[in-house]
Amino acid sequence: MFVEHNLNLKSILTEQGFNYYVFKDMETNLSVEGILTEEFVNSITKINPFINKSEAFSLMKEKFSGTSQSVFTNKTFIKTLQEGLPKKINGKIKNIRFIDLENLNNNQFSVIEEYRFEKNGRTTIVDFVLCVNGLPIIIIEKTSAVEHGFMRLKRYMEDVPIFAICELFSVIIDGITVRYAMISDFAERNEYEISSFDTFVKEMLTPISLLELIKDYTIFLDNNGVSRKFIFKDYQRRAISKTIHKLITTTEKRVGIINQQFGTGQTLTLLHLARNILTSRSLNSPKVLIVTDRISKSEQLLHVFHSTYGLIAQIAKSSDDLYALLHNESVPIIFTTVQKFREEYKIDEEIIVIVDNCHRTQTGSFALNMRNAIPNARIIGITSLTVTKKIKQLFGEVIEQFTMEDAIQRGLMLPVYYENRVDFKSNLIVLDTDEETSHLEVKKKAFDIINHFNSHCQSNSSKGLLITKNRLDAIRYKAIFDEINHIEAALYISVHQHDSQEIKRILENKNEVLQRFCNEEDNLKILITCSAIPASLPFVQIAYLDKFISENLMQEIIGLLGMRYKDKQYGLIVDYDGRNNVTIIQKIKCIDSVDTKGGKQWEY
16 A cells, blocks of 8 residues: 655645646546647647647647657657757748747646546556646656556556657655656666655756756767666756856866766766856857876767767877867867876866866876966866865865765665675685695685675676786686686786786787676676776676775775666675775775675585
């Protein structure tokens, strides 16, 4: 049974400016497609005075009819809300708007209780449907069981085609909390957020918030040909809008710091900030320079930026190339690493610099070269770590903060647990007594890791990281995994120029290894590295540590393990070293010790 918990949707939503209808009391004005016909026609003619009601009705039938060849997909529909629909009217191309994103009062916001849709003799009843100008963009399902709520939402999408076209996001309310996401994300148990209803309404369901979400904070991310919608969270929107406001209203060179937990969309916050700086009328299209800590990160950001926004951007391939790009007016956004700055290259323009992972590379000589080369730049820092006094001295005060505790509380991150296995008991039978001690220790740990991984990985899609003291130990681990031949592991380590041919043969291509590891169907289960942690691997459930881990790297690992993914319920750090790891974890404050004994042992 659903617990009301003082939840009165009618009073809450009417207070926000929604028209409230109970379907059975309405003079039914749904079209056969499920749109509020009268509201759609009246709104379209008000927003676009160059078309009449008959033309507006014909447009609705043409674009939303289930039998039409031009029926929208969700992506093209959202893009049309954002950009308009070019259409020939009386011999001239006009841009028709379904929603007036600039003038709130030109739109109608309605909520329908017990919305009914009938087709082919089948009746679908939905708890609540929120419409803007007659278009059903949000479904709200009240339930006592979240799983049942999700199944009903999924069925609604199948039964009522217009929902799949117009969905901005969908909502499940269990009486106390709210879960909201796209239906596809509910299906993957990924990216939905948990919130109180009051907070949810304030951040997501006011008419102003809805227009803001549609206009500025809904994007589509393309990954290997698959397009996925992403709606920016409230903490991301605040960080971006506050930063833009500070750029507009002050002349400070140290603009400030965005402190956002790793694994909660920090990369998209950075890229969307860059895009909004570039498109802001008040900032007069400045040049934006994005500084990363490694070339691979610049390449990753450039790929996401191009596929998401389609704006011109380039990576500086050398110091001279960076200097040339900074003077090239046709390239508004540049990605570079801090190492490419030279003090003798002076750039006097007032460019805007965004430094990713600003805790890493901004205290040495390279950072000094950067500041000397661009003395008039306005600099913004983004970090997932605790902001130190030194970082504040370099970048200014914190503009917006979203911590690991915030992320876990709101359901955006899973809890991460810690297991100390320094004193694990090995059942390994040693046959070769001449093995050197370090190699034998690695062998014992490899054997234990196999047993542990088999006992604790939650699904076939779960994978693990193994972080070693050095490259030699990493290579030893790889050889032992290959010898045991029970779990496939691969090395994620860069080849050095002076490596022997034997070492170069052993160290596989990092990009190919990562591609395999990211493939859920691939049997590669454990990635062995010394320090480099690939970003955005939500399927990684366990990290095995065989070295001392710095606080910075530890927070990255925790952020990675805490990422939501399908049936993943928690992340786990397994420590074979122990030196200061417990102290660091206690300082981070988001990990508890956990007893993870048990599971089947595999005999070697």
